[in-house]
Amino acid sequence: MKLQLTETKSWKALEAQHNAEKQTTIKDFFAQNTDRATELSINNLGIYFDFSKQRVSNQTVALLLELANECGLREKIDAMFRGDKINITENRSVLHTALRKPKNATLLIDGVDVVKQVHEVLEKMSGFANEIRSGAWKGFTGKPIKNIVNIGIGGSDLGPVMAYEALKFYAKHDLTFRYVSNVDGNDFAEAVRGMAPDETLFVVSSKTFTTLETMTNARTARTWLLQSLSDEKAVARHFVAVSTNEKEVAKFGIDTANMFGFWDWVGGRYSMDSAIGLSTMIAVGVANFYALLEGFNQMDEHFRTAPFNQNIPVIMGLLTVWNSNFVGAKTQAILPYENYLKRFPAYLQQLTMESNGKYVTLEGEKVTYSTSPIYWGEPGTNGQHSFYQLIHQGTDIIPCDFIGFKKPLNNLPPHQDYLIANMIAQGEALAFGKSAQAVAAEGVKAELIPHKVFEGNRPSSTFFLDTLTPQNLGKLIAMYEHSTYVQGVIWGINPFDQMGVELGKVLAQGIIAEMQTPNVQLQHDSSTNALIQFYQK
Numbered sequence: 001m002k003l004q005l006t007e008t009k010s011w012k013a014l015e016a017q018h019n020a021e022k023q024t025t026i027k028d029f030f031a032q033n034t035d036r037a038t039e040l041s042i043n044n045l046g047i048y049f050d051f052s053k054q055r056v057s058n059q060t061v062a063l064l065l066e067l068a069n070e071c072g073l074r075e076k077i078d079a080m081f082r083g084d085k086i087n088i089t090e091n092r093s094v095l096h097t098a099l100r101k102p103k104n105a106t107l108l109i110d111g112v113d114v115v116k117q118v119h120e121v122l123e124k125m126s127g128f129a130n131e132i133r134s135g136a137w138k139g140f141t142g143k144p145i146k147n148i149v150n151i152g153i154g155g156s157d158l159g160p161v162m163a164y165e166a167l168k169f170y171a172k173h174d175l176t177f178r179y180v181s182n183v184d185g186n187d188f189a190e191a192v193r194g195m196a197p198d199e200t201l202f203v204v205s206s207k208t209f210t211t212l213e214t215m216t217n218a219r220t221a222r223t224w225l226l227q228s229l230s231d232e233k234a235v236a237r238h239f240v241a242v243s244t245n246e247k248e249v250a251k252f253g254i255d256t257a258n259m260f261g262f263w264d265w266v267g268g269r270y271s272m273d274s275a276i277g278l279s280t281m282i283a284v285g286v287a288n289f290y291a292l293l294e295g296f297n298q299m300d301e302h303f304r305t306a307p308f309n310q311n312i313p314v315i316m317g318l319l320t321v322w323n324s325n326f327v328g329a330k331t332q333a334i335l336p337y338e339n340y341l342k343r344f345p346a347y348l349q350q351l352t353m354e355s356n357g358k359y360v361t362l363e364g365e366k367v368t369y370s371t372s373p374i375y376w377g378e379p380g381t382n383g384q385h386s387f388y389q390l391i392h393q394g395t396d397i398i399p400c401d402f403i404g405f406k407k408p409l410n411n412l413p414p415h416q417d418y419l420i421a422n423m424i425a426q427g428e429a430l431a432f433g434k435s436a437q438a439v440a441a442e443g444v445k446a447e448l449i450p451h452k453v454f455e456g457n458r459p460s461s462t463f464f465l466d467t468l469t470p471q472n473l474g475k476l477i478a479m480y481e482h483s484t485y486v487q488g489v490i491w492g493i494n495p496f497d498q499m500g501v502e503l504g505k506v507l508a509q510g511i512i513a514e515m516q517t518p519n520v521q522l523q524h525d526s527s528t529n530a531l532i533q534f535y536q537k
């Protein structure tokens with residue numbers, strides 16, 4: 001029988017380490033080691049990753065690396081890249097890394113070269129994106145497309161929205177992009193408000209092409225289009241599909257010549273660089289999309305080959321384990337000091353929490369330790385004027401990831417200096433705080449001193465890059481993807497299924513049927529029955 005994680009030698013060593021060092025503060029660590037900032041940072045791939053303000057000593061990092069070895073991380077990384085069916089509950093390979101391999105690479109899975117398949121789709125996407133961007137693709141009345149509406153949800157929405165917002169600077173500004181995801185009709189109604197149907201293209205993005213929200217929105221979109229264009233033939237000029245399910249796409253009435261495929265080895269939340277990125281490619285153009293893929297690939301290669309002590313996603317993942325299981329942090333804040341990354345925290349919420357929000361191990365046992373922390377965040381400096389109070393003086397420890405860029409895309413002095421000074425200051429304030437003595441020295445009245453003290457010793461990491469390019473975005477996303485995998489490997493869970501989202505969906509189907517059946521006898525608990533009755537009255 002496999003050894004429980006908490007019974008491993010390195011876990012026990014980490015527990016002892018935590019006991020021995022828990023009174024040592026980040027400030028003490030810096031005082032003890034003048035080279036700490038250099039020793040606890042990695043500068044590679046154009047990313048300066050400073051984790052010296054985490055609550056770890058060099059010895060703790062060494063023990064975390066031992067934990068990675070004891071958990072077989074090297075072999076697990078190789079297994080993922082090789083295409084082993086590591087998603088054991090769904091018997092699937094996990095090959096998002098194949099989506100960004102260069103054209104001259106090969107990867108045979110069950111005798112099929114998946115890299116070749118990937119590039120065939122990329123070329124088809126490129127042709128289509130160019131047609132839309134140049135105006136060569138005409139709508140049903142002969143007008144070029146001006147509006148692109150992506151209809152999808154979860155992995156078929158969050159990546160495209162985030163990437164569009166992140167790369168807006170590079171987008172073709174005479175095209176309008178909207179993203180409809182919610183089954184709430186308000187989402188669709190507001191997305192198309194003011195749009196001319198004969199200048200609008202819907203990209204229906206759904207791996208399964210059966211998702212309630214997406215298919216409901218797609219049908220509403222078709223009705224909206226046909227109310228104006230009154231001819232079924234218009235659908236072919238105004239709808240394309242991104243899916244793995246050709247049969248359902250055809251059934252919906254979308255010409256499968258206008259379908260962009262992907263494969264079951266691409267998980268929804270790992271799919272933004274597959275054909276699910278079609279709207280991204282239309283927005284930023286083919287070359288920028290390929291640059292994004294190149295960035296992903298660079299991080300993949302770094303993750304696959306760099307020694308663990310120099311491996312950014314490995315260290316990140318291990319720090320999350322340390323913070324969650326030893327420091328006792330329940331959440332992780334993502335704080336981009338880059339307004340274009342405003343949807344990045346929401347994107348990471350799905351990536352991390354749908355992957356590692358699980359209490360059952362690969363062996364089907366219940367875990368005896370915490371798994372994924374709650375990820376959340378907002379762009380700086382907005383958060384500073386709201387929830388940072390709790391990060392600095394609240395009762396919980398909230399590790400923070402600060403993400404910043406040296407060069408702004410829009411150079412409007414002095415904005416960038418103010419922005420980055422704030423990012424750096426927050427990490428400093430969290431780590432070192434402000435003592436009662438320092439407060440008193442400012443002449444603060446005695447009764448106010450406790451309110452103005454900052455205990456400090458609050459952990460953070462800083463990721464500093466040159467500028468927000470498509471390539472750098474690709475690196476950042478892949479970095480979090482792989483950090484998520486590292487966490488999943490250590491916790492011994494399957495980061496690639498999402499059984500926990502099923503139950504609510506199934507129950508909703510039953511309730512929909514009940515709502516549509518007159519005088520139905522409700523058989524739920526009294527609360528659920530009452531809510532349904534309240535809605536129906």
Ligand code: G6Q
Pocket residue numbers: 153154155156205206207208209210211214267268269270354498
């Ligand atoms: C992601 C999940 C989930 C999925 C959506 C949309 O990893 O599987 O968020 O992306 O449920 O599914 P479809 O793309 O099949 O519509």
